Amino acid sequence: xxxxxxxxxxxxxxxxxxxxxxxxxxxxxxxxxxxxxxxxxxxxxxxxxxxxxxxxxxxxxxxxxxxxxxxxxxxxxxxxxxxxxxxxxxxxxxxxxxxxxxxxxxxxxxx
Amino acid sequence: xxxxxxxxxxxxxxxxxxxxxxxxxxxxxxxxxxxxxxxxxxxxxxxxxxxxxxxxxxxxxxxxxxxxxxxxxxxxxxxxxxxxxxxxxxxxxxxxxxxxxxxxxxxxxxxxxxxxxxxx
Numbered sequence: 643x644x645x646x647x648x649x650x651x652x653x654x655x656x657x658x659x660x661x662x663x664x665x666x667x668x669x670x671x672x673x674x675x676x677x678x679x680x681x682x683x684x685x686x687x688x689x690x691x692x693x694x695x696x697x698x699x700x701x702x703x704x705x706x707x708x709x710x711x712x713x714x715x716x717x718x719x720x721x722x723x724x725x726x727x728x729x730x731x732x733x734x735x736x737x738x739x740x741x742x743x744x745x746x747x748x749x750x751x752x753x
Numbered sequence: 754x755x756x757x758x759x760x761x762x763x764x765x766x767x768x769x770x771x772x773x774x775x776x777x778x779x780x781x782x783x784x785x786x787x788x789x790x791x792x793x794x795x796x797x798x799x800x801x802x803x804x805x806x807x808x809x810x811x812x813x814x815x816x817x818x819x820x821x822x823x824x825x826x827x828x829x830x831x832x833x834x835x836x837x838x839x840x841x842x843x844x845x846x847x848x849x850x851x852x853x854x855x856x857x858x859x860x861x862x863x864x865x866x867x868x869x870x871x872x873x
Binding site: 644675676678680682687688689690693694697699729731733734735739740741742743744745746747 | 788790797798799800803812813814815848850853855856857858859860861863864865866
């Protein structure tokens with residue numbers, strides 16, 4: 643059981659917008675630690691999608707955006723494409739565990 | 754090209770030990786915190802351990818604490834993870850990951866992973 647809670651799955655049709663939530667607590671996201679997001683395509687290596695809550699690494703399309711408020715964060719994907727079908731993970735730091743933590747992951751299905 | 758290449762995985766019996774290696778190329782390892790992250794079959798990502806740039810600080814997830822040692826050799830541009838007293842639940846793909854300098858805690862470079870299977 644991860645200290646960062648994500649929905650197990652979300653889905654959307656091509657072109658639609660989906661959001662993936664990441665709910666934490668006062669010892670991680672709520673303690674103002676940054677949230678990062680990763681895309682893990684089938685049979686591929688995890689890829690950094692969003693860092694520092696809202697920033698995109700070079701090469702990541704602006705269809706992907708991150709936000710953070712209070713003890714939660716969200717990843718939004720607009721203009722959904724078939725190749726977006728993947729597992730998505732949020733990640734932060736927890737000061738009661740004193741280490742990095744990942745969310746349980748969310749499987750995105752493009753209908 | 755910036756790369757991380759893991760090695761050392763394999764089939765191990767419960768109670769056995771393994772030493773995983775991660776070779777870095779295309780960048781100078783000594784400038785970065787490094788981590789090991791694993792993914793058990795059908796499960797999500799789990800952070801396992803990390804080590805500071807100069808090796809002076811090391812952290813572990815509770816499930817491997819006391820059984821695991823992370824180390825680095827900045828001359829050889831390599832990071833290592835040794836796990837002893839392996840358990841079936843240690844079965845996973847183990848990834849080596851580089852922590853960015855600009856966003857602490859974010860992993861911008863990942864290796865392809867090495868599979869560890871603990872089974873009798």
